Amino acid sequence: MEDKKKQVNLIISLVVALIAVIFVVMNTSPVAINFGFFKVKLPLIIVLVVMVIIGVLLGWFLGQDKNFHKKKN
Known part of the structure; x- marks a missing residue:
């Protein structure tokens, strides 16, 4: 089930990138x-x-923060 969710996220990301x-x-x-000035x-x-690029970096950093809190608990 987790693999299917990752695949869907990958496809959506690729469509948005395109x-x-x-x-x-x-x-x-x-x-x-x-x-x-x-x-x-x-x-x-x-x-x-x-x-x-700035948007991707911001999204990545915000996602890392969420992952950090998940791993900490």
Whole structure:
């Protein structure tokens, strides 16, 4: 039963990753990002890839916290 749940999670993760990749590839126009003190003009694809990576890292860190509390008990 646990293997089936892992497979379903893997499939859902792959579908979400595929949708994210398609979305990122379709948005390549340059955009200006204002950080307050300075402005940077980058292709939107780079901004989106960085944001997806930050989201994945945040999700992973939050998941690790939950796993840490499970193992501690």
